[in-house]
Amino acid sequence: MSSTPENTRTRILNAAWTLLESGEAKTRMSDFAKRAGISRQALYLHFPSRAELLIALTRHVDAVKGIDDRLAASRAATTGRDRLDAFVAAWGNYIPDIYGVGRALMAMQDSDPEAAAAWDNRMQAVREGCAAAVAALQADGALTPDLTPEQATDLLWTLLSVRGWEQLVRACGWPQDRYVTVMTETARRALMAGA
Amino acid sequence: MSSTPENTRTRILNAAWTLLESGEAKTRMSDFAKRAGISRQALYLHFPSRAELLIALTRHVDAVKGIDDRLAASRAATTGRDRLDAFVAAWGNYIPDIYGVGRALMAMQDSDPEAAAAWDNRMQAVREGCAAAVAALQADGALTPDLTPEQATDLLWTLLSVRGWEQLVRACGWPQDRYVTVMTETARRALMAGA
DNA sequence: GGCTTTCTTGACATTGTGTAAAGTTGACAT
DNA sequence: ATGTCAACTTTACACAATGTCAAGAAAGCC
Numbered sequence: 469m470s471s472t473p474e475n476t477r478t479r480i481l482n483a484a485w486t487l488l489e490s491g492e493a494k495t496r497m498s499d500f501a502k503r504a505g506i507s508r509q510a511l512y513l514h515f516p517s518r519a520e521l522l523i524a525l526t527r528h529v530d531a532v533k534g535i536d537d538r539l540a541a542s543r544a545a546t547t548g549r550d551r552l553d554a555f556v557a558a559w560g561n562y563i564p565d566i567y568g569v570g571r572a573l574m575a576m577q578d579s580d581p582e583a584a585a586a587w588d589n590r591m592q593a594v595r596e597g598c599a600a601a602v603a604a605l606q607a608d609g610a611l612t613p614d615l616t617p618e619q620a621t622d623l624l625w626t627l628l629s630v631r632g633w634e635q636l637v638r639a640c641g642w643p644q645d646r647y648v649t650v651m652t653e654t655a656r657r658a659l660m661a662g663a
Numbered sequence: 664m665s666s667t668p669e670n671t672r673t674r675i676l677n678a679a680w681t682l683l684e685s686g687e688a689k690t691r692m693s694d695f696a697k698r699a700g701i702s703r704q705a706l707y708l709h710f711p712s713r714a715e716l717l718i719a720l721t722r723h724v725d726a727v728k729g730i731d732d733r734l735a736a737s738r739a740a741t742t743g744r745d746r747l748d749a750f751v752a753a754w755g756n757y758i759p760d761i762y763g764v765g766r767a768l769m770a771m772q773d774s775d776p777e778a779a780a781a782w783d784n785r786m787q788a789v790r791e792g793c794a795a796a797v798a799a800l801q802a803d804g805a806l807t808p809d810l811t812p813e814q815a816t817d818l819l820w821t822l823l824s825v826r827g828w829e830q831l832v833r834a835c836g837w838p839q840d841r842y843v844t845v846m847t848e849t850a851r852r853a854l855m856a857g858a
Numbered sequence: 859g860g861c862t863t864t865c866t867t868g869a870c871a872t873t874g875t876g877t878a879a880a881g882t883t884g885a886c887a888t
Numbered sequence: 889a890t891g892t893c894a895a896c897t898t899t900a901c902a903c904a905a906t907g908t909c910a911a912g913a914a915a916g917c918c
Contacts, residue, residue: 498874506896512875513895516876518875518876614848626827629826629830631827632824640817640821642814653809693905702865702866704868707907708864711907712906712907861918866913868909872905878899878902880899881896882896884895885895887892888889888891888892
């Protein structure tokens with residue numbers, strides 16, 4: 469129960485979020501603090517480290533953006549193909565929402581094991597979504613015989629990686645909807661059996 | 664003209680290469696120096712910065728591993744499909760050779776503009792190889808009508824990214840030959856027209 | 859012997875993270 | 889009104905890694 473409508477912790481999270489989203493080069497702890505209107509030391513009273521702040525921020529973003537609801541929709545699809553399409557769209561459209569935080573977290577992977585574990589954990593959740601879509605395809609007999617379900621899952625997971633999105637949308641300048649369209653088609657072609 | 668068979672500069676490059684390849688966590692300038700058997704300061708007499716060392720190292724690796732020859736082979740193919748296959752195999756099999764250096768260079772992208780530019784430059788060269796393969800497909804009328812040549816190039820480029828290789832081979836544990844096989848098939852399915 | 863190149867040692871500046879300690883401020887209870 | 893508590897501030901420091909600077913040693917060359 470927070471008495472103030474926006475307590476300090478939330479203000480920090482929103483400040484960090486804003487800075488990371490804006491693509492600012494400078495995202496030091498002191499920048500987050502300045503943006504939140506507090507001292508750098510006060511920030512450490514709320515988050516023991518940069519890694520923990522970013523991890524908390526991913527949860528914050530999830531809560532605000534409602535990733536759970538979006539992925540739930542993809543589970544409703546009946547056929548394997550629909551399920552694949554729905555998953556690609558749901559996750560593909562979520563990437564832009566977490567890209568800022570994700571990028572910061574990925575940048576820490578080499579130096580901070582805690583950050584690496586947190587990001588890996590989230591990516592494993594995505595992988596499970598991929599695995600579910602692949603299983604649905606297989607149940608329909610629609611999975612290509614060229615790939616084991618495991619391999620198909622790995623391939624889809626890689627196809628839908630944040631790095632891949634970064635390259636196509638940020639580096640190549642694809643519009644987001646084009647990304648989703650092409651990825652949907654590419655995933656179908658890569659995973660589905662038949663003509 | 665180096666009088667000694669292996670001059671200091673080369674010894675530094677090989678030392679850095681070995682350390683980066685071995686997957687050692689510690690790849691500080693002082694580690695490279697220690698491995699090369701010289702002081703850290705002497706290292707700075709040969710390379711003004713970590714970025715420049717890594718950039719020189721990419722050229723060194725290219726020379727030793729002969730990337731040019733390998734890619735030249737892919738240009739010999741006559742049909743678009745053969746050319747695509749040959750390019751996927753040539754580049755896909757080169758990735759393991761530059762992965763160590765590439766990883767170190769990628770890790771510096773956010774902090775060092777010079778490193779970012781150097782890596783970007785190399786990746787643009789790969790993109791040109793992708794564009795050539797796509798052009799060959801189009802000349803055969805084999806390119807899918809779903810994609811413009813530009814988009815097909817972007818897609819192939821992303822499919823063959825070092826990050827993608829990293830995920831499938833290093834994270835998922837795919838054998839290298841399986842990676843090449845699946846990527847060949849995936850690229851065909853993604854880019855080629857028809858049943 | 860002088861000269862140059864290459865390397866060595868040691869000190870120092872810089873940047874960003876994280877720790878530590880002492881003081882300020884305002885709310886709130888009694 | 890006074891005391892207490894939580895949240896915050898300021899200041900200072902430890903640490904890791906990069907990169908700079910200066911003084912000197914060792915070896916080859918003329």
